[in-house]
Amino acid sequence: MPLGLSTSLLQPSTSGSFDRVEQRQAKTIVDGVFERILGKVIGGEIPPGGAVNELALAAEFNVSRGPVREAVKRLQGTGLITKEPFLKARVINLTVSDMIQIFQLREAVEAMSVRLATMTMSSAEIDDLLLAFSSGKNGSEMPVLDIHVRIAEGSGNERIRALLCEELYYLLRLYRVQSGRMPGRRETAYSEHWQILRAMKARDPDLAESLMRAHIARATQTLQNLLVEQGAEQGAAPGTGPGTGPGTGPEPRPGRSRGKG
Numbered sequence: 001m002p003l004g005l006s007t008s009l010l011q012p013s014t015s016g017s018f019d020r021v022e023q024r025q026a027k028t029i030v031d032g033v034f035e036r037i038l039g040k041v042i043g044g045e046i047p048p049g050g051a052v053n054e055l056a057l058a059a060e061f062n063v064s065r066g067p068v069r070e071a072v073k074r075l076q077g078t079g080l081i082t083k084e085p086f087l088k089a090r091v092i093n094l095t096v097s098d099m100i101q102i103f104q105l106r107e108a109v110e111a112m113s114v115r116l117a118t119m120t121m122s123s124a125e126i127d128d129l130l131l132a133f134s135s136g137k138n139g140s141e142m143p144v145l146d147i148h149v150r151i152a153e154g155s156g157n158e159r160i161r162a163l164l165c166e167e168l169y170y171l172l173r174l175y176r177v178q179s180g181r182m183p184g185r186r187e188t189a190y191s192e193h194w195q196i197l198r199a200m201k202a203r204d205p206d207l208a209e210s211l212m213r214a215h216i217a218r219a220t221q222t223l224q225n226l227l228v229e230q231g232a233e234q235g236a237a238p239g240t241g242p243g244t245g246p247g248t249g250p251e252p253r254p255g256r257s258r259g260k261g
Helices: 015-042 054-061 065-078 096-120 123-135 147-154 158-167 169-180 185-201 205-233
Strands: none
Touching: 015 054, 015 065, 015 169, 054 065, 065 169, 096 147, 096 158, 096 169, 096 185, 096 205, 123 147, 123 185, 147 158, 147 185, 158 169, 169 205, 185 205
């Protein structure tokens, strides 16, 4: 052994490995808590405007408050949860007007998304999408295949993909699930999706775009009717949306609907 060389320097270090293992375990716990809280929000167990009680969730999930706090921070990044200083975190509570504006944006972007995908995706990719869609229908509450995401990914436009699959994804998912609860809407949406895919298969971008616009316009109208009805049941003024009644906390201010911070 060279003079002055400590034997400890010749031994493989394990502390770094242990640290990495602990970090992966912590991340796994946070991921699990994130998915469970997300399920409660998407499923309506924590309704729009409802408070997110970190202590109660930690007790329910049998974890410390740390992973719940980290998961809530991640949900703030998705736009589903807002948190004002010194106040509890709450599920986003959009007004009907806010929702309509978001879905109008969605209609415009998804119309271009499907037009590009119809021209860009290979025949094999479209066939795979059709097969996955036709074999993925079941009676579960959540969709097995999100064709809107697959079409955005196939559009070849990174800006469109980022907007629909990242920036607006969770917010759109929340309100699409609500719209899908209306009687008959899921069956109608399935038929509309099938027609869109058939237009893509036929390489008809004009038809695919027209069908996508009509599909989202009907979903928007369904959701608008639902939110107005919920607001009326809770005694809210027309156009204010659900979750603005007593005990639901202040309505998000304009420009803060994504809940950053």
